[in-house]
Amino acid sequence: MDNSTATQKPLASTIAIRARNLNLWYGSFQALFDINLEIKQGMITSMIGPSGCGKSTILRSVDRINERLGYVRIEGAIEVLDQNIYAPEVELAQLRKQVGMVFQRPNPLPISLFDNIIFGHRIHRAPNEKYSKQDESDIVEAALRKVLLWDKVKDRLHSKATVGLSLEEQQKLCIARLLPVKPTVLLMDEPCSALDPKGTAAVEELIWELRGEYSILLVTHNMAQARRASEECIFLLMGRVVEHRETDQMFMSPSCQETANYIEGRYG
Ligand SMILES: Nc1ncnc2c1ncn2[C@@H]1O[C@H](COP(=O)(O)OP(=O)(O)OP(=O)(O)O)[C@@H](O)[C@H]1O
Ligand SMILES: [Mg+2]
Numbered sequence: 001m002d003n004s005t006a007t008q009k010p011l012a013s014t015i016a017i018r019a020r021n022l023n024l025w026y027g028s029f030q031a032l033f034d035i036n037l038e039i040k041q042g043m044i045t046s047m048i049g050p051s052g053c054g055k056s057t058i059l060r061s062v063d064r065i066n067e068r069l070g071y072v073r074i075e076g077a078i079e080v081l082d083q084n085i086y087a088p089e090v091e092l093a094q095l096r097k098q099v100g101m102v103f104q105r106p107n108p109l110p111i112s113l114f115d116n117i118i119f120g121h122r123i124h125r126a127p128n129e130k131y132s133k134q135d136e137s138d139i140v141e142a143a144l145r146k147v148l149l150w151d152k153v154k155d156r157l158h159s160k161a162t163v164g165l166s167l168e169e170q171q172k173l174c175i176a177r178l179l180p181v182k183p184t185v186l187l188m189d190e191p192c193s194a195l196d197p198k199g200t201a202a203v204e205e206l207i208w209e210l211r212g213e214y215s216i217l218l219v220t221h222n223m224a225q226a227r228r229a230s231e232e233c234i235f236l237l238m239g240r241v242v243e244h245r246e247t248d249q250m251f252m253s254p255s256c257q258e259t260a261n262y263i264e265g266r267y268g
Contacts, residue, residue, distance in 0.1 A: 015082070016041040016185050016215030017062055022076035024057060024066070031057045033239045035076070039232075041184075044207065044216045046230035046247065048223065050262065053236040055219040059187045062217070063099040064092060081184060097124045100178030102188040106170035108161035108177075113153055116161045116173060117143050121180040143179045147172040147206055168199030172206060186210065188218045192225065204229045223263060227251050235259045 015038045022035040032054050039045050047055045060066040062078055064085060077084045085095050109116050117140045125131065131139075140157065144150040149172045156164075161173060171191060178186060188207070192200040200222075207216060207229055220226050226233055226247060233247040235258070243250060243259045254260045 014041050015039065016043075016080065017217065018077075018079040018082075019058070019061075020077045020079070022058075022061065022074070022078060024054075024061060024075075025073045026069070027071045031239050032061075035239075035241055037234065037241060037244065039185075039215060039217055041215045042212045043232060044211045044218055044230045045232045045234060046218045046220055046226040047234045047236060048220060048226050048262070049236035049242075051221075054239045055236060056189050057239075058236075059101070059189050059217065059219060062185070062187055063101050064095060065101075093124070097181050098183055099185045099187060100181070100183040102171070102174055102178070102186065102191045104190045105194050106167060106174045108165075108170050108173050110160060110162045112158045113144075113161045113173065114140050114157040117177045117180065120177060124181045139180045143176040144173075146179055146210075147176040148202075149173060149176060166199065167195050168202050171195065171199070171203055175203075175206065175210075184215060186214045186216045188216065190219050190221060193221065200225070223251075223265075235262060237262070 017037070017039040019035045019037040022032055023030065024032040035058065047058065049055055057066065061074065062080070062085070066072045066074070074086065077086060079085065080095070080098055083090065109119065111119070118136050121139060141150060141154075144153060149169060152169065153165075161170070165173065171194075175186075191207070192203050195203060204225060207218065210216060211231070218230060230247045232245065233250045234244045235242045235250065235254075235256075237258050243254060243256050245255070250259065251263060254263060
């Protein structure tokens with residue numbers, strides 16, 4: 001066995017993201033309390049809960065964008081594929097390669113469609129790896145096919161991504177541009193909330209298609225979406241995990257009264 005193989009993480013883990021006793025403060029305000037979670041590999045896990053309960057804070061902790069704010073303090077650990085991402089030896093660039101994020105409002109870069117898709121790949125590829133124009137074209141085509149956008153945009157790959165695409169198409173593009181770097185985890189923070197019902201359905205179908213290949217953590221305010229589009233569901237309340245179960249079970253027979261109240265629309 002050569003060294004590189006010996007030092008690789010075992011592929012056996014079935015847990016994509018694990019939070020261990022995670023506590024987080026914004027200044028003196030504690031936003032997360034003793035979060036312990038195991039998000040399974042290849043699954044879609046939705047995260048629901050009233051506004052301000054800490055959903056986005058958890059997502060932002062998994063790709064370490066919270067720490068850009070100087071006043072955030074974190075205790076505990078988050079592991080992605082068994083590696084603590086807050087360990088000193090972890091490089092942010094490596095983490096960003098493993099973990100992709102999709103936001104509420106699609107945010108394509110004001111460059112061409114082609115360049116949007118290949119952007120991350122160019123940043124993350126090893127300096128000694130050479131890619132021809134054809135290689136790059138193949139990568140772009142595969143990513144756009146995966147999100148069902150290829151036929152729509154193949155004749156205008158070199159026009160600006162910020163012009164002439166619907167919000168649904170822009171959000172698909174934002175998902176497509178994560179794929180060439182082959183992330184393990186996709187974090188999605190209310191990815192359909194800016195879309196109309198048709199766009200929402202299309203992006204939901206796409207997310208469903210991506211399961212298996214990617215581990216997806218999907219924040220949503222839309223109960224119907226959580227039910228339709230996730231296999232497991234986490235309910236958060238005031239910075240704490242109240243319940244984490246199979247989605248069907250959680251919606252059919254929640255084990256906590258707080259979950260039942262939320263699902264039935266009694267608050268939040
Ligand atoms: N940058 C910040 N600085 C200070 N407090 C923050 C910051 N971001 C979030 N908070 C606070 O942390 C708590 C959790 O916020 P978070 O954005 O994670 O909630 P959320 O569940 O995503 O809410 P929403 O459903 O409205 O998006 C809230 O009380 C919020 O006011
Ligand atoms: Mg949020």
